Amino acid sequence: MLTITEAIKQRRSIRSFRSDPVPGDAIFEMLEAARLAPSGSNNQPWRFIVVTDQDEKRKLRKICFDQAFIEQAPVVFVCCIDLTAYAKASREKRAQEFIDFGIIETLSGYFADPKLWELMLNEPDSDLNVHFASAMANTYIAVEHIALTATALGLGSCWVGAVGTVKEMRDLFQLPPHTFVVAVMPVGYPVKVPPPRPRISLDSILLRPLAKRP
Ligand SMILES: Cc1cc2nc3c(=O)[nH]c(=O)nc-3n(C[C@H](O)[C@H](O)[C@H](O)COP(=O)(O)O)c2cc1C
Incomplete structure (x- = not known):
């Protein structure tokens, strides 16, 4: 198991997966990492659907702008927000x-x-939709926990934010009224791990220079 810093540095978006199944223990470990994420007022608005069925993955791929790796991945986490967490x-x-x-x-x-x-x-309770942005921000923390745990377990993942329409997802997964898909995360063993994508420099993310550089 990698340290958290190693997992952060080694994580890549993986868009090509081997057909080997992801062990049940690993799926549990990733869900557990999501469950333990922090959230504002501890509201925990995240909900997940674990998709392994090939036909369901095919339909999901179509909704997510036909991104092939969604169908190819042995397991796909459909990451949702439940606005009733704010009721x-x-x-x-x-x-x-x-x-x-x-x-x-x-x-x-x-x-x-x-x-x-x-x-x-x-x-x-007013319009629960006013909590949409908070729910999404909090759920994204949980989703990144899944991505980092996948890396730590030798698996690959890729964030998918292109999740199609609310109606398409609702029809596919029979989602309750206050539940919305905010990301999809396919996970599996990578065919190969690509080199790191470039990141902007430390100086360019600092709005004020550090008083003291290490
Ligand atoms: C919120 C979010 C949505 C994304 N949506 C997609 C997507 O729909 N399809 C895709 O191939 N990659 C998607 N990505 C992956 C990014 O393209 C990728 O993280 C970025 O290019 C940096 O590469 P890296 O993850 O390998 O470091 C998404 C990433 C994030 C954080």
Whole structure:
């Protein structure tokens, strides 16, 4: 098993997979890595469908702009958000958790104000779609956990953000009303691992130079 730094450095987008199946333990390990991801207020809006059926993969490939490696991969994670994770009942559960785990006592400033908590809890369910961006941002953390765990296990993965329309996905997977696909991640043993893609320099991602360079 690689260290997290090694996995970050060795991960590549893999778009060609061997036919060898991905062991069940590895699938479980990747899902477990996703489950353990952090999320705002611990809302955990991510949901997954694990696709191994060839016919289902073929249909998924078509929806995802005919990207062939989706059908070729032995296993495909369909990564969804469930906006009901932001509904009042869930919010109450999460707030109670903040109390039970003693987190409230560690908060300061704005978030330590009990009035804020009251407000957050009593806020009625409005349009759950306002949480779409948060749900997606949080779920993307979980999806990257899958990608890094795949690398650590000697597997390859590729993010697929081109996921077709809401209706196409809903029809294929019979998704409940508040559930949306936000990414697809095919996983399998790579045919070959390509060299790293270029990245912009450290200087160009720093809006202010470091006070001290290592
Ligand atoms: C949110 C997101 C969506 C992406 N969607 C696709 C996609 O639909 N098809 C694809 O082939 N690659 C997709 N990629 C992979 C990127 O092209 C790839 O990460 C980038 O070129 C850098 O290469 P690397 O992952 O090998 O470092 C996506 C990556 C991300 C993070």
